[in-house]
Amino acid sequence: MADQTEFLISRSHPWAYDAAYAVALSLNATEDKLQNVNKSLAMFNYNDSLTLEYMRSSIEDVSFNGVSGPVSFTNDGGRVGIAYIEYNHRRPAPRDRFIYVEIYEPYDVTAVYCVLFSNTIGVIIAFVFLAFNTIYRNNRHIKMSSPYINNVIILGGLVMFVAVYVNTMDYARFGSKHFDENICMVKLWLSLLGFTLAFGALFSKTWRVHILFRETSLKKKCIKDYQLIGMLLALTLVDLCILGPWTIFHPLHKEEIKIKSEADSDSDNVVTFIYTACKHRYDIYWYASEYIYKGLLLVFGVFLAWETRMVSIPALNDSKLIGFCVYNIVVVCAFGVPVAHVLSIQQTTLMFVLTSVFTIFCTTLVLCILFIPKLKLRNEIGDIRFVKSLQTGNCSGSFDPSQDSNLKRPPLTAREPVTVNRPVGLIESKTFAEVCKELAVLKQELLEEENAVNQLKVELSRKTNNQINFHKVDGRYTVFKQSEQNEADM
Template structure:
């Protein structure tokens, strides 16, 4: 089908060829575009200051929104009809791609009022193509700035493996790589996204809620999440839960500002006139969103052609624009340059071009309470671009802006203050008591009864207790100092060795005297016991020095994954503890275990062997060596006999003085 209109007598005619999708099974948006084009032609031809002495005419053919039909009917018109100065269309991306690859061969500039395919931005492939509709890749800046506005620095993408979608996502990813935003995943599927996001069942896999913000293109239907759910095991309620809070970036098809543009009409005034226009058919009202851009398309063309007429006059061309032929490459260059530099404000908003694409206002919508609601504008038509938010339009869940990922908070599990205070108080009390005993031993060291208790050995025992008590005060759970770890290990090891070494040395002395079956006088002096204690302590000290030299103790953080818990919807708390560790702990610790274990085992043996010994009396004091002599006497009668092993035995300790 081919029709033309706009001709007026007694003027030079400039012919435009329109490629409109009017019929077919795909998209019939041309039905709403056609009345708007007719209105624009009437308004432009009525102007006396634009294209003076010229008259714009428009012939259109039905592309049926297919590449084959678009090519066929365009070729037919170009070969049969008088020359056209420009081609308008073809609204559908497939039709525009097919025709824009060849129109430049006729030295024609093509201008589309639709076609958002990103591939049409390729100047090498489509050298003479313009469009008034914002391509999908021009949304990338709005989306990146949207993420920055809410401090979102992580993004994942998913798209079908088609050139139309892949080009948009690839362009977005390239742009993001030059920012502080990180692309954590880029998923692509062919026909079934099951392997990527479980058939996009976001509700089933948990990809919804305050922690997940979806961003969609605006050309989806107003209730796309409720449509065509047959064959899915997600119901309308589940789908609504998934998309709730999602953002939508959409080209502003009509001027969001009530301002009068080149046609001296606001967007609202245009709509009123359009709905009452004689050629308007309400049967196609679902395509009404294209009417504003179709109307402005004619005005942009008129301004570009008016610029061309003036430029040809300035250059002194012998012929006028209505005499254009497909051999006039130089004239087409002027038309192309004028199109590139054309800018205006119309009923669809501000129109200006960057290469083949316009810089237009982007509407920001958000799905809230089950419907799409406008929340702001992205003024891409301004330099620099910026957001104009509608006050209080965004309603965040719980009044909190969601984070771009789960917020992780690390929480140290330390010793409870009450427990730490209790234990340090007890340790302090024990230390004070040990110090008081030590002071008593020193002050009354010459007292006969004190001397009988082997005060030198007792002092070593008390010092070992004090060292062990001191380890309680060194808390490594809330510090990063490795020195505290070293001090704690050394103090406890030496304190334990000194305490039990002193205790068992005294027991050993009793054992040696008790096992003296020949009843000989046996003297074991304190320095001998101190030498034994010193030897054991020296061995332990050597082990500790080698340990800290080869693999020193350091404070390390241990996380407790089994104890992770949530705070709200987007915060996780990771508990951790700080512990003292050494690279060779398992080796040196076992060495100490063996040494101390042998000490404890030997002490237990001595305790068992001397379990029946009783101290009976003391009668001598030795001040220098504090030697101990033992006289074993019978328990009853005047006769000396062998000790009965089955009865309690007695030891008379004489600590003599020189």
């Protein structure tokens, strides 16, 4: 009969059948008890406490052999039946409760090794550039690019690399408990001060070029390295004014966030992972102040790079390179900063890898962009000239060609004729600043030529015993020889 029915039969059907049969028996017994007091189930309502008491006592008296086995109930409503205990000798007996375990989130060893290796490569590159900048500091091309400021840029890059090492120690939970309590603010100080040192020094160099070539006054301007260092100290002071109160009043502390996982069916263990994060209830306001300050610093750098884009003296000006560096930094920051705040606490490894890679990539890229061209310039021996300038400028910068021994030409012994490649009378349209620069260069060349002519005149007179000499008459040099008669008269 069961095979011919259209309904499906499950393993729970016997219990359902026995439950319905038990309810029917208890209701029949309740009806008999109610008739003794002249009442029936048809008169039942939810305020009838007597009927409820008869139903409860009737269900406790139910006892029969059902489909699922013997059926009876205890005073608290639990079923009394046959229990089977099965023991498997191959496996331990199951536990009667869960075991709760708390562990810190395990770190990714591969990610740690990759970050440490990449960061070490960046440190080596920074030290190579530092050694090059120190050894060739007297080279005229390197000297004109302010080697001391270049060292500050490299120092800022090294501080950024140290910040990556500290971040790795925090992620892998290396170090003592005391260090672990202060590591949040240590990472913050290193990252922010390293950024200001590296890019603040870079922008200060471009600011000097901007001042020298944008001034319309004929008064000579001279901006020394100590003035640039003073500007850099002012930028660093702004950081200190933010980081100091932040550290004193609302320092970041590590907070433990516990997230419970599902129970393991094999071991009956409930694992709770502990994640750590540097937080404070007011940290958003301090972060906003730093982001605004660094954003303004980047905007200032972009402005200086744009204003000095026409100055093409690679040894003196890094404006084009700064523009490229700022472009990369802005793109990376625009992507990296939101990601660092959007990622959840459970994505600690991804956050560690992204922040470390962004820092290493930006710092190493900036150092390579700035110093690799200088490696090529160190062996160039050609004259340093202003081949192109801004639309406005002053006639003299922070240096005078006649006062710099490295910029003086050797004494001239002969001069080739000047060839004019354009029709006479056709004058190119030039600004006042460009004319001033050309006049300064021509004046220097005329002075060098006059010195060479005088030296030639002295040598010629000495070697010919004053027999042959020359003078400039009506714009032409005339060579003459004294006669023996004139010598006798003298």
